[in-house]
Amino acid sequence: MRIERRLRQPRWLLVAVPAGSLVFAFFASGLVLLATGHDALRSYRQIFDAAFLNSGALGQTLTQATPLAFTGLAAAAAFRMRLFNIGAEGQLFMGAVTADAAGLYLGGHGWPHALVIAAMVVAGCAGGAAWALIPGVLRAFFKTNEIITSLMLNYVAAYVMTYLIFNTESYWRQTTGFNASVFPTSKTLPNAAWWPAANIFPLGGGIAILAAVLIWFLYTRTRFGFEAQVLGDSPRAARYAGIRTRRKILAVMAISGAVAGVGGASQVGDFSHQLDADPNGLQKQYYGYTGIVVAALARYNPLAVVVVAFLIGALQNAGNTLQGADFPSGLVGVMQGIILFSALGGELLVRYRVRVGRALPAPEAA
Numbered sequence: 217m218r219i220e221r222r223l224r225q226p227r228w229l230l231v232a233v234p235a236g237s238l239v240f241a242f243f244a245s246g247l248v249l250l251a252t253g254h255d256a257l258r259s260y261r262q263i264f265d266a267a268f269l270n271s272g273a274l275g276q277t278l279t280q281a282t283p284l285a286f287t288g289l290a291a292a293a294a295f296r297m298r299l300f301n302i303g304a305e306g307q308l309f310m311g312a313v314t315a316d317a318a319g320l321y322l323g324g325h326g327w328p329h330a331l332v333i334a335a336m337v338v339a340g341c342a343g344g345a346a347w348a349l350i351p352g353v354l355r356a357f358f359k360t361n362e363i364i365t366s367l368m369l370n371y372v373a374a375y376v377m378t379y380l381i382f383n384t385e386s387y388w389r390q391t392t393g394f395n396a397s398v399f400p401t402s403k404t405l406p407n408a409a410w411w412p413a414a415n416i417f418p419l420g421g422g423i424a425i426l427a428a429v430l431i432w433f434l435y436t437r438t439r440f441g442f443e444a445q446v447l448g449d450s451p452r453a454a455r456y457a458g459i460r461t462r463r464k465i466l467a468v469m470a471i472s473g474a475v476a477g478v479g480g481a482s483q484v485g486d487f488s489h490q491l492d493a494d495p496n497g498l499q500k501q502y503y504g505y506t507g508i509v510v511a512a513l514a515r516y517n518p519l520a521v522v523v524v525a526f527l528i529g530a531l532q533n534a535g536n537t538l539q540g541a542d543f544p545s546g547l548v549g550v551m552q553g554i555i556l557f558s559a560l561g562g563e564l565l566v567r568y569r570v571r572v573g574r575a576l577p578a579p580e581a582a
Contacts, residue, residue, distance in 0.1 A: 219568050229566055234515075237562030241555040248550055254543070266537040267530035273537070275416035279487060281529025283308065285424035286479025287507025288514065288521040290344075293431055294472040296516050298448040301469060303351060303366030304476040305504025306373030307344040311477025312498070313377060314343030316388060316402075316484045316491040319409030332409050336481050337423070344477020345470040347373060352469030356462040362469070374499050381493035388491045402490040411485035420482025424522060427475055431518040434471075444468060476504070506532075509552070513559045528552065 246256035267277050287304040294301035318339035322332045350369060354360035380386045382400045390396040390403045411419040435441035447454040447464055455461060483498060484491065492498040510528055514520035535548030 217570060217572050219570055221568055222566075225566060233562040233566050234559065237558040238555070241551075241558035244554050244558070245551045248554070249547070252547065254547075259543070262538055262543075263531070263534040266534040270537070273533065276537070277526070277530045277533045278416060278418055278421055279529075280532045281526045282418055282420045282424060282482055282486065283479045283501070283503040284507055284510050284529055285421070285428070285522050285525035286482065287476055287504045288510030288525050289424065289427055289431060289507075289518055290472045290476035290479070290504075291508045291511035292514065292516040292518055292521050293435075293475060294468055295511060296435055296448060297444040297464070297468050299355070299465065299468055299472070300363045301348060301351070301366050301472045302363055302508065303348060303369050303504070304472070304479075304507050305502070306366075306370035307347045307473040307476035308480040308483070308504055309370075309373040309377055309498070310347040311340035311344040311480025312484050312491060313380065313388070313480070314477070315340035315481030316405070319405045319485065320387070320403055323406035323409035327408065329408050333411055333419070333485065336409065336411075336485055337478055340477040340479075340481025341474040342477070344473040344475070344480065346473070348469045348473020348476070349466060352466050352473075355469075356465040370504065374495075377491065377493040377499075378495065381491065388493075402493060405484065405489045409485060410489055411482070413486070418482065418486040420479070420486045423478060423482065424525075427478065428518040428522045431471075431475070435518070440467070476507075479503070509556055513556065515563070 242260075246260075249256045249259050266273055268274055287308060290304040290307065291301060315336040318335045319332060322335050327335070347369060348366070351360070351362040351365035354365050355362040380388045381402050385391050388402055390401045395401055413419060435444065443454070443459045444464055446457065447459055447461060451461065488498070506528065507525075510521055510524045513528075514524045531548055531552060538548075
């Protein structure tokens with residue numbers, strides 16, 4: 217038995233292997249459910265109902281899926297050029313900070329609703345991009361590993377949010393009223409800064425779909441995307457072709473951070489309507505790290521990221537809804553892990569083939 221790299225990947229394999237991986241993941245998850253004393257079919261029905269069919273379930277699923285779509289797109293945008301941006305978590309936080317500031321100021325000064333929302337999106341992009349450019353500059357000019365720097369900046373961003381609300385009387389903190397004197401709280405956005413929702417579909421979800429289409433177009437239909445692909449596949453060939461490596465690194469990191477920053481703006485405008493600096497709130501959701509899983513499952517395809525984010529959001533929502541003594545939330549985490557490992561195992565089958573045959577005879581000595 218030997219493993220050979222495929223020189224050409226058949227198109228049917230790109231569909232059959234992910235589908236087979238998903239079937240295997242649900243089969244393996246069913247065995248885990250049986251081993252823990254749960255009826256597998258009944259549990260899957262409960263998960264499906266809690267994610268999609270119960271009252272308000274679809275809205276909660278979209279609430280979970282929207283930030284995952286943004287952080288998944290941020291990871292996919294960087295990983296396609298082999299830039300491992302692990303900092304989407306912190307970039308989402310900084311996007312929330314800047315978007316909240318724009319919403320508080322412009323919404324409180326009578327700006328039109330549409331202009332306030334547009335300004336919040338731009339501010340979120342700017343905050344996330346600026347935070348991503350820190351590891352981008354260190355990588356481009358000083359050859360510093362972006363995995364470490366972007367990861368460490370996640371904690372810095374979390375501490376910045378906590379400092380703004382709990383440790384100083386900043387612009388983001390409510391400083392008047394009885395509640396503010398008892399416990400530090402964030403200012404609530406004025407109504408002009410609340411993002412509208414079409415029935416249960418948040419505006420951020422629509423922006424995430426638009427961002428996915430734009431990133432797909434950028435990487436598959438433009439010179440920028442071609443150069444980024446070449447640079448990711450072979451930096452030496454890219455330099456020989458005259459591609460400006462530093463400029464591309466900065467541009468890709470800025471795009472990745474901007475997308476994550478819009479996710480932060482969506483958190484503020486769509487859902488919380490204030491800067492959620494509670495360590496047990498937004499920081500406990502780990503959207504940035506889960507977004508990496510989403511991007512990996514989607515094979516860094518921006519359009520597939522939206523679909524995978526919706527499925528993972530549904531699984532998370534079901535876990536939160538069903539959590540109890542009979543169904544611990546850890547089971548959902550185990551199921552997510554099984555799906556991830558099955559997808560990664562399937563990726564090996566897409567890239568490599570397994571050949572089984574008789575061993576070749578050893579050459580005779582001269």
